[in-house]
Amino acid sequence: MEYAMPLVDDLLTEMEAYLWFCPLDAASGFWAVMMTRRARKISAFVCALGHFEWLRMPLGPKNAPMIYQRMIDNALWGFVQPKGGWATFTEQMRIAEMTDAEDRAGVTEASVSPNETSRTKFEADRALSTTKSAVATLVNSPLADMYSSGEPDESSLVPVLDRRSFVDDICFGSETFEACLATLDRLLSRFQECRISVSFSKSLFVQRKVDFLSHDISAAGIAPDAKKAAVVTELSSPASKKGVQSFLGALNYYSRFIQDFAVYGAALYQLKDADFEPGGDLSAARQSFAMLQQRVRDAPILRHFDRGKDVHVTLFANEWALSSTLMQEHEGKLHSVRFCDRVLKDAEMNYHPAEKEVLALLLVEGMLHSARWEDYSRLHPVLNTRVGAQV
Template identity: 70%
Template sequence: MIYQRMIDNALWGFVQPKGGWQHYATLMRAAEDRAQQLQDASNELLLTEFGPESTSRTKFQADRAASTVTDPVTELVNSPIADMFSNGETDESALVPVFDRRSFVDDICFGGSTFDDCLVTLDRLLSRFEECRISVSFTKSIFVQSRVDFLSHEVSREGIRADPKKLTAITELSFPTSKKGMQSFLGALNYYSRFIQDYAVYGATLYQLKDADFGIEGELTTARRCFETLKQKVADAPILRHFDRTKEVHVTLFANEWALSTTLMQEHEGILHPVRFSGRVLKDAEMNYHPAEKEVLALLLLLKQCYTQLAGRTLHVYTRFSTLDWIHRSKSLFGRAIPFSALLSPWHLKVQRVSEKDTAFA
């Protein structure tokens, strides 16, 4: 099991310096040695000018020395050879191939099917830390665990699940009596939305509530039903399986008048298990789209969020409409189908039409 949270839509991408990490590490060590030599020379000059009794410099003297001598380490970091950051989407060929991830938060959890696999991964990780000059707190590190608590998640060999204690606290909440209370509920639930299938479909109704809806004349029947449904889905939140690059990928799509939803799945023991749920509320203009076009938007959302896992793979897509297959294959398109086709062109899709009753939401 390898679980690392990717920063979606990062403004900065971490790429490999020109010449490789080994070459850059050699240059950095040389720059540090040079900086130390300059510091020693500066101290000797200070003793020469002001005598042995002088132990400090004025701010003017320090600023003057800093302006006349360039720090070798700063010069190397700012040089083109050490261009380790790039605006927007980085060049895929320059990305450092560590766990197929682009960038990370400061907590890392990894594992393997065997103990030897864990050791190999740990060796690769520590080697990369050494090359990147990243320090790790040994006292805060945990090794050889069958189950760990990681970023409010419980990670095990079976998969990733939300913290049961926090989910229990959410399910015990009563229906809010104000808009602010509803926003607090949705805010607490939003972090665990990846474990809730069709979260956006049910949550959209609650997001649209106004202060007047909580008054005496307010109609909250639909909102209460969605609220209870979400709490039940929280209680039944499944374990999300770890993504397996050796298994085929299956995707189900759903969209209604105000939201879209998609599920990424892989087969384990003859059963399709969820790997990730995603979805969002439709924009005002998108609400006028045909349901088939909304399902295309749902697919594009998943492809964007799971790009590093899905790039270059064959996707088995299940949809209620044959429009998706037509957009992906046809060469005579018009209207909104043209940009949809352009965005889907790099992907290898096997589209299968299913009936309404076979969709997960139905």
């Protein structure tokens, strides 16, 4: 199974008009997805207690995130519907759940036959789930399989949000408190139709500032999560190449907030195991490490990208790295929207400075593909000309 998963950067855009935010966390995660009989047999396992089969989707299967993401996307956008329509499916699922609840209410330790000394309450519950469960029967029927034909059915549903979720994490907002409540009401009604629950304890409802995917989001802009950023700034200097890689991996998630990340990080990327042996020179690496920690500590609040405003880009290129800063004017001043940078490849290090600046411009255009739709392919021929001979 292949299903495109969302990118974190794309989910942090299109929030420039929001004043109120509402992050939701779906309850139970993958367990909200019922397993078909075939899937139960495939995912079965044996342990010291016996043979077990998953009744709901576990965390282990590699396609579990894609299946769950597809289910949430279908609820948000209304792509397809079960055979017979959502109203029919919802009513039949309600009846099936009531039937199962009534059956389970009669299964107690006392109700188990005394002749079946080896049968426990757990085994009795399992028997009801696998043989008599009305919900399992409905899930395995063609009525519930909305993807069996491989073609989407015409759905009566309309999108309730113009945004995607990141698996079970959803964030949306509105300009006014009342509009945010109205969107929340539509979303919860849709989730009720699609049999999706929301965790009350993990969700926030109509707030000025929220945490979403380890980012602090407000009307003022986006900032890294203060607690997670503090952990990075308190790390001691790594004593091995693996420690350096872990440090750089932690910074990569917040690289959009770190100006000249690749410029200072290049010295760390070039480290080898031999550099950490006695006699190795780590002075440049320690300086880069300290500078990157300082940049994380001083990370600014990045403004939301506004499609209606002009874009200003500053470019920087040296012998080993590129750096670009996207800015827009707010309150009469230019504010940073995104920092983009990368280390140059071996062949690119021989480029003319003007060619490197073109690469820096292409870098920011490529990273912001979801923010602006521009034809920047005309910049590529510049790299094929003899810039050095013309300048």
